[in-house]
């Protein structure tokens with residue numbers, strides 16, 4: 032896996048767009064090549080074995096050699112109902128988990144049994160939730176009034192849970208309030224207290240409860256909203272008592288998302304019994320360097336993150352840390368807005384040529400960057416979501432607007448580009464802008480390439496000399512003797528013993544740049560297609576570079592954000608590109624060339640998919656299983672189709 036990522040950086044070169052005449056090139060839209068895809072055949076031939084290594088152990092009829100697999104299987108059936116019909120599980124579903132005091136973090140959730148990627152951790156209902164239209168999340172502060180209004184009629188279980196939520200203070204355990212806050216058992220929530228509802232309400236700091244525990248997003252899980260039908264996905268903000276006992280890590284071992292009103296949390300790594308279960312509170316800032324992540328967590332949640340990823344990053348050479356920060360800032364503030372402007376300008380011109388829109392005014396110079404950034408910012412504010420308990424509240428606070436990320440800006444740019452069937456309509460202007468952008472991007476890419484290369488060489492030289500260097504997230508004790516003074520630290524060990532290498536850590540901090548490299552290569556390929564129908568040498572190189580950068584993106588996501596929606600959607604795109612490049616349709620005859628005679632021939636059995644299609648399908652399978660658990664057969668087919676449909680709207 033790592034080899035692929037390394038390759039991209041080792042062989043990276045920019046494809047020179049300025050040597051091309053960009054004219055009426057066509058972006059082959061995402062929809063077309065997938066429409067005729069023989070999905071079931073491909074799944075049957077490529078996915079079943081590689082993504083279900085545990086299938087026999089999971090079977091309800093296999094017995095229980097590994098504990099309560101039977102109940103796990105049933106829980107996933109309940110979730111399948113949720114995904115496919117929107118019917119929430121009748122009761123809160125919790126895996127074998129326990130709440131414990133974790134040193135330096137207050138309480139946290141710990142696995143009481145071994146877990147594997149895709150295993151359900153919890154599927155739980157909120158104590159309060161507000162919905163809004165997609166992209167318009169209700170203000171988190173509105174939850175305060177709702178909580179107060181609901182309080183008198185709330186079950187005693189819910190009231191106990193709310194009273195025990197983290198509210199920003201470390202009340203000593205000697206007081207009754209402190210004892211309640213340190214309760215380490217979900218069962219304690221069922222205890223009712225003697226105090227009256229009104230009295231309880233006076234003792235609760237509802238504002239603080241909302242600030243630290245609310246979770247909101249601009250949209251719910253998109254593939255399951257698609258499967259459920261019944262209207263567009265909704266935004267939401269709410270408080271889920273079980274969910275808000277989970278602590279944060281910047282490369283977490285669990286993924287979380289909302290389906291209608293149900294919060295689903297799944298393991299995305301192999302997790303050993305006794306390991307702390309962790310989610311990310313950050314959303315898009317997952318792809319920022321350590322300093323940015325830590326500042327966000329400190330200002331919103333009042334703690335300094337010391338997770339395995341942060342520790343590894345802090346041990347990188349100082350110059351590299353400074354460079355990663357600089358590249359992040361340049362990608363976010365300089366390059367992404369300019370890419371966005373380039374694509375918007377091209378789109379506007381294409382519209383004008385179509386006779387549909389106002390003429391392009393030609394104002395696309397650097398001087399306009401500020402207004403471009405505003406545009407990007409507002410697009411991102413609409414598209415981006417907060418992704419943690421409390422993040423929603425933080426988003427509403429003064430000066431804590433959701434961050435503008437170049438990643439999201441790139442998504443906006445790509446979406447806008449792909450919505451045009453005729454691509455660039457302003458050939459010369461677009462070409463000149465792309466060329467100037469290219470120089471800046473090239474400079475950043477080269478710096479990153481050299482830095483990562485050096486890091487890799489260092490690590491290779493150190494290989495074999497090392498023992499794991501840090502205490503694992505989740506409190507696992509690692510073998511002694513590791514923090515030997517002066518020894519380079521090649522990797523962090525996240526909860527589960529998974530290695531997160533220094534190279535992966537550096538690449539994750541530069542993820543936004545990687546996204547832009549992919550976008551650039553796509554634009555270059557599109558430009559080349561405009562001059563020679565995609566058959567030029569430059570066009571082929573650009574396509575290969577785009578595929579390489581996209582694959583690198585998937586692998587970086589797999590290291591830090593496995594099972595995320597973004598990883599699923601990047602995998603959909605990879606598969607689409609592989610299908611398009613190979614002409615494989617999954618049906619009896621190859622679609623390459625698409626001649627009419629072939630259509631009249633009797634259908635032969637489906638040809639075996641080419642290796643690049645199989646690889647891309649396997650990556651999508653892994654991402655889907657991490658996110659949705661052990662879906663099988665028909666369910667897997669439907670979920671895949673839904674993910675592909677949802678990803679079209681996303682990119």
Ligand SMILES: C[S@@+](CC[C@H](N)C(=O)[O-])C[C@H]1O[C@@H](n2cnc3c(N)ncnc32)[C@H](O)[C@@H]1O
Pocket residue numbers: 135136137138139196197243244275276277278279280332333334335336337338420421
């Ligand atoms: C939603 S609560 C999580 C549960 C909380 N630990 C408790 O005791 O109830 C969020 C708060 O947990 C703490 N926290 C979460 N992740 C942490 C981490 N990685 N390190 C230190 N504190 C953390 C912070 O105080 C944060 O404001």
